[in-house]
Amino acid sequence: MRPLKIGITCYPSVGGSGILATALGEELAQRGHEVHFISYERPFRLHAGAPRLHFHPVVINDYELFKYPDYTLPLSVKMAEVARDHALDVLHVHYAVPHATAAILARDMLPAGKRPRVVTTLHGTDTTLLGRDAGYGPAIRHALMQSDAVTAVSAWLRDETHRLLAVDRPIDVIHNFTSPRAPVRSREEVRRELSLRDSEAMIVHLSNLRPVKRVDLLLEAVARVQPREAFKLVILAGGEFAPFADQVRRLGIADRVIVRPKVFDVEDYLHAADLGLYSSESESFCLGILEAMWFGRPNVSTAVGGVPEVMIHGEHGVLVPCGDADGLARGVEALLRDPSKRETFGTAAQSRAREHFSADAIVPRYEALYRRVG
Ligand code: GMT
Numbered sequence: 001m002r003p004l005k006i007g008i009t010c011y012p013s014v015g016g017s018g019i020l021a022t023a024l025g026e027e028l029a030q031r032g033h034e035v036h037f038i039s040y041e042r043p044f045r046l047h048a049g050a051p052r053l054h055f056h057p058v059v060i061n062d063y064e065l066f067k068y069p070d071y072t073l074p075l076s077v078k079m080a081e082v083a084r085d086h087a088l089d090v091l092h093v094h095y096a097v098p099h100a101t102a103a104i105l106a107r108d109m110l111p112a113g114k115r116p117r118v119v120t121t122l123h124g125t126d127t128t129l130l131g132r133d134a135g136y137g138p139a140i141r142h143a144l145m146q147s148d149a150v151t152a153v154s155a156w157l158r159d160e161t162h163r164l165l166a167v168d169r170p171i172d173v174i175h176n177f178t179s180p181r182a183p184v185r186s187r188e189e190v191r192r193e194l195s196l197r198d199s200e201a202m203i204v205h206l207s208n209l210r211p212v213k214r215v216d217l218l219l220e221a222v223a224r225v226q227p228r229e230a231f232k233l234v235i236l237a238g239g240e241f242a243p244f245a246d247q248v249r250r251l252g253i254a255d256r257v258i259v260r261p262k263v264f265d266v267e268d269y270l271h272a273a274d275l276g277l278y279s280s281e282s283e284s285f286c287l288g289i290l291e292a293m294w295f296g297r298p299n300v301s302t303a304v305g306g307v308p309e310v311m312i313h314g315e316h317g318v319l320v321p322c323g324d325a326d327g328l329a330r331g332v333e334a335l336l337r338d339p340s341k342r343e344t345f346g347t348a349a350q351s352r353a354r355e356h357f358s359a360d361a362i363v364p365r366y367e368a369l370y371r372r373v374g
Contacts, residue, residue, distance in 0.1 A: 001371070003031075003032045003033045003034060004028075004033045004034070004089045004090060004367070004370055004371075004374070005033070005034045005036070005086055005087055005088045005089050005090075006025075006028055006033055006034070006035050006036070006088065006089065006090045006091075006092055006370065007035075007036045007037075007038055007079060007082055007083060007086075007088045007090065007091040007092065007116065008021055008024065008025045008035060008036070008037050008038070008092050008093075008094070009021075009037070009038045009039055009075070009079065009091070009092075009093045009094065009099045009102070009103070010022070010037075010039060010043060010093070010094040010095065010099070011039070011094075011095060012039045012040065012041040012042060012043040012044055012046075013041075013044065013208075013238075014044060014208050014238030014239070014262070015208045015238065016123065016124075016176070016208075016285070016286075016287040016288075017094045017095045017121075017123035017124075018043050018044065018045070018094070019045055019287060020094065020123070020153070020176050020177075020287065021043065021092075021094040021121075022037075022043040022044075022045045022046050023045070023177070023178070023179050023359070024092075024177075024363065024366060025037055025043075025046070025053060026046070026047065026050060026053065026179075027179060027359045027363045028363065028366075028367070029050055029051065029052040029053045030050075031363065031367070032052070033052065033367075034052050034054075034086070035052060035053050035054065036054045036055075036056060036082050036086055036088065037053070037054065037055045037056065038056045038058060038075070038078055038079055038082055039055075039057070039058060040057065040058045040060060040071065040075075041057070042055050042057070043055075044264075045264070054086075056078055056081075056082050058071070058074050058075050058078045059074060059078075060074055061074070071098060071102075072098040072101055072102050072105070073102075073105075075098070075099070075102040076101075076102040076103070076105035076106045076109070077106070077109075079091055079102060079103055079106035080105075080106040080107075080109040080110055083106060083107075083110060083114070083115075083116045084110060084114060087114075088116040089116060089117065089370065089374055090116055090117045090118075090119055090370045090373070090374070091103045091106065091107070091116045091117070091118050091119070092119045092121065092366070092370075093118070093119070093120050093121070094121045094123060095121075095122075095123050095126050096120055096122055096126040096127070096130075096140050096143060096144065097126050097130050097136060097139075097140060099120070100118070100120040100140070100143035100144065100147060101139055101140075101142075101143045103118045103120070103143075103147075104118060104142075104143050104146045104147070117148040117149070117370070117373040117374055118146070118147045118148050118149075119147065119148060119149045119150075119151065119369065119370065119373065120143065120144060120147040120149070120150050120151070121150075121151045121152070121153065121174070122144075122150065122151070122152045122153070122157055122158075122161055122171075122284075123153055123157075123284060123285075124153070124157060124282070124283065124284035124285070124305075125212065125282075126140065127140075127152075127157060127160055127161045127164055127165065127284075128157075128160060128164070128282055128284070128305075129212070131160075131161070131164045131165050132164060137164075137165060140165060141165045141166065141167055144161070144165065144167050144169070145167065145169060148373040149172065149369055149372070149373045150167070150169065150170075150171045150172070151171065151172045151173070151174045151366075151369065152171050152172070152173055152174075152284070153173075153174070153175060153176050153284050153285045153306065154173065154175060154284050154285050154305065154306025154309050154310075155173045155306070155309060156284065156305045156306040156309065157284040157285075157305070157306060158171045158172075158173050160284075160305075172369060174362060174365045174366060174369070175285065175309065175310075175356070175357060175362060176285050176287055176290060176357065176362070177290075177357050177358055177359050177361065177362035177363065178287065178290050178291050178294050178353065178357060178358075179358070179359040180266070180267045180270070180291060180294055180295075181267050182267065183265075183267045183268045183270075183271035183272075183295075184265060184267075184268055185265075185268045185272075186272075187271060187272040189268075190268050190269060190271070190272035191272055194232065194234060194258055194272075196232055199229070199230065200229070200230065200231055200232050201230060201231040201232075201274040201275070201336050202231070202232060202234055202272055202273045202274050203222070203231050203232070203233045203234065203273065203274065203275055203276070203277050203332065204233075204234050204236065204269055204270060204273035204275070204276050204277070204292065204297075205218060205233065205234070205235045205236070205276065205277050205278065205288070206236040206238070206266060206270075206276075206287075206288040206291065206292075207235075207236075207237075207238060207239075207278075207280075207288055208238035208239045209235075209237055209238065209239035209240065209241060209244075210239060212280055212281055212282050212283075213278075213279070213280050214279045214280055214281050214302075214323075215235075215241075215244055215279070216244065216247060217279040217281075217302075217323065217325055217328070218233075218277060218278075218279040218328075219244060219247050219248060219251060219253065219257070220247075220251070220325040221277070221279060221325040221326075221328035221329045221332070222253060222256060222257070222277070222329070222332075223251040223252070223253050223256075224325060224326060224329035225329045225332050225333055225336070226333060228253075228256060230336050231256065231274075231332070231336060232256055232257070232258055233253075233256055233257045233258070233277065234258045234260065234269060234273070235257065235258070235259045235260070236260050236263045236266055236269055237259050237260065237261045237262070237263075238262070241259045241261070266291065267295070270291055270292055270294070270295040270297065271295050273292065273295070273297050274297065274335075274336075274342060275292070275297055275298050275299060275300060275317070275332070275335050275336075275342065276288060276289055276291075276292035276297055276298070276299035276300070276301075276317075277299070277300050277301070277328065277332060278299060278300070278301035278302065278307075279301070279302055279325075279328060280301075280302055280304055280305075280307075281302070281304060281322055281323065282304055282305050283304050283305045283306060283307050284305050284306045285305075285306045285307075285309070285310060286301065286305075286306070286307050286310060289301055289307065289310050289311055289317075290310055290353055290357050292349075293310075293311065293316060293349035293350060293352060293353040293357075294350065294353040294354065294357075295350070296346040296347060296349065296350035297346050297349065298316060298317035298318075298335055298341075298342055298345035298346050298349055299311055299316070299317040299318075299349070300317055300318045300319075300320070300328055300331035300332050300335065301317065301318075301319055301320075301328075302319070302320060302321065302322045302323070302324070302328070303319035303320065303321065303322070304322050307319065310357070311349065311352075312352075315345065315348050315349075316345055316348055316349035316352060317331075317335075317345050317349065318331030318334065318335065
């Protein structure tokens with residue numbers, strides 16, 4: 001079958017949807033397709049120089065008439081331009097707001113026969129947060145109904161979208177995947193950089209620190225873990241940690257928490273970690289959990305949203321009720337005091353990640369979808 005020409009739009013900033021979209025674009029290009037990223041900045045994990053991968057920046061003009069700079073219109077114009085100039089088969093947008101609306105507008109700007117198919121992938125708060133907002137919900141619903149295909153990164157998110165947005169059309173579930181690079185530094189080198197004692201386990205948390213991640217609960221849980229000198233929490237921060245500094249001091253855990261902002265070599269830290277810890281109040285999937293699983297690490301997490309589709313309680317780690325700081329602390333303690341349980345969970349987690357959530361398991365699902373709507 002002939003290779004496809006695929007436009008991808010996503011948020012280029014640190015977040016799961018941009019990470020997934022970037023990895024998908026790179027995998028599609030490696031599989032012979034021509035991939036065009038369209039966004040206001042180059043996606044932060046997009047490696048330079050890969051063949052068949054292109055980046056088209058969207059220029060936003062801040063006219064004094066506008067109280068707020070508009071992104072949707074210049075994005076739609078750039079989408080139409082790239083679709084026309086490169087004869088795109090598909091425009092695949094990640095995170096519905098405002099990408100799906102811009103794509104529908106771009107498609108409508110083009111003459112019949114020159115219009116790309118629009119595939120919208122829902123990632124989470126586009127439905128669960130913005131979908132509930134009366135100022136966004138109807139526009140999101142319209143864009144989803146007008147898309148040629150809609151996917152969600154978990155069955156939970158699919159169901160939430162049907163429920164919250166009354167979207168009466170099929171939504172395909174295509175789970176996220178991860179295709180991490182091999183770690184560059186050894187476990188020992190990373191632990192040395194972090195000044196971890198041999199007796200200290202490394203708990204890792206990767207996130208953009210947005211409110212939905214409940215970093216306050218994460219810190220509360222960590223403060224309850226005993227013995228307190230048995231671990232360090234390493235936060236790979238994709239957002240500002242400063243708002244949590246007072247809580248760290250108040251809980252007396254400043255010597256237990258290490259923050260590394262804007263880390264790009266996450267693989268080194270995941271490989272060096274002993275377990276992952278997540279406390280979100282909502283997650284359509286939680287890529288951070290999957291990334292730790294890929295490296296054979298168990299996770300302790302709140303059992304919210306699509307997380308139980310990623311890891312199974314008692315097989316790949318520990319799941320506790322949403323908001324349960326004590327439950328998270330007890331889960332961490334159970335894994336810290338039992339290395340063989342960590343090993344068993346980690347091995348099963350790695351097998352699950354590499355079998356169900358690898359690029360080879362997932363990317364062909366997107367390729368088949370593109371050809372189905374094409
Ligand atoms: O929905 C968001 O908050 C944005 C997105 C992001 O960029 O961080 O996170 C969502 O997409 C990720 C990739 O599909 C999922 O792993 C996250 O669970 C999901 N976040 C939420 O649902 C809160």
